[in-house]
Amino acid sequence: MARALELADQAAREGEVPVGAVVYRTATGEALGEAFNRRERDADPSAHAEFTAILQACRRIGDWRLNDCTCVVTLEPCPMCAGLLVNARVGRLVYAAADPKAGAVRTLFALADDRRLNHRVEVVPGVEAERAGALLREFFRGLRAGRRFDRR
Numbered sequence: 001m002a003r004a005l006e007l008a009d010q011a012a013r014e015g016e017v018p019v020g021a022v023v024y025r026t027a028t029g030e031a032l033g034e035a036f037n038r039r040e041r042d043a044d045p046s047a048h049a050e051f052t053a054i055l056q057a058c059r060r061i062g063d064w065r066l067n068d069c070t071c072v073v074t075l076e077p078c079p080m081c082a083g084l085l086v087n088a089r090v091g092r093l094v095y096a097a098a099d100p101k102a103g104a105v106r107t108l109f110a111l112a113d114d115r116r117l118n119h120r121v122e123v124v125p126g127v128e129a130e131r132a133g134a135l136l137r138e139f140f141r142g143l144r145a146g147r148r149f150d151r152r
Contacts, residue, residue, distance in 0.1 A: 001094065003022050004049075007034060007036040007049065008020035008049075017039070017139065018037070019050075020074050021035055021072065022034045022053060022073075023056070023070070023072075024072070032061060032069065033056030033057035034053050036049050038052065048078065054084055057069060058088065064087075066088045067089045069091055070093070071094070072094045072127075074132040074135070075096065076097065076098050077105050077112075078099070079109060079111065085111075085112055085121050092122040093112055095123075096127055098129070106125055
């Protein structure tokens with residue numbers, strides 16, 4: 001989670017919603033993909049941190065199945081990303097802050113471990129939730145106060 005939080009900080013500095021993600025092999029800790037939100041910079045609605053990190057991991061190992069991997073992300077995944085976790089067969093998800101507006105793993109939906117789907121992801125919620133939540137609150141407080149961020 002420490003690296004995901006560093007990536008979230010980087011996102012905030014670039015004017016992106018501060019979310020960071022890392023995908024690693026569960027057994028060895030080898031990082032396979034990492035990213036932060038880049039929706040604004042890339043003008044891409046799919047450029048969520050975990051989405052991009054999962055794609056990097058798949059490309060790195062040359063397979064779309066990430067059964068032996070863990071995805072760590074600073075914010076509970078949205079429906080798009082929760083669906084990707086299932087479709088990529090990610091073995092475990094660790095997330096920090098719950099998302100009351102779009103959380104699709106525990107808060108609004110439970111896609112990651114829905115028994116009706118063909119794969120279930122082990123979910124570990126709330127790791128470093130206060131730190132990740134504080135980063136998000138500060139970012140949005142700054143936006144409401146009219147602070148501008150460098151969007152390059």
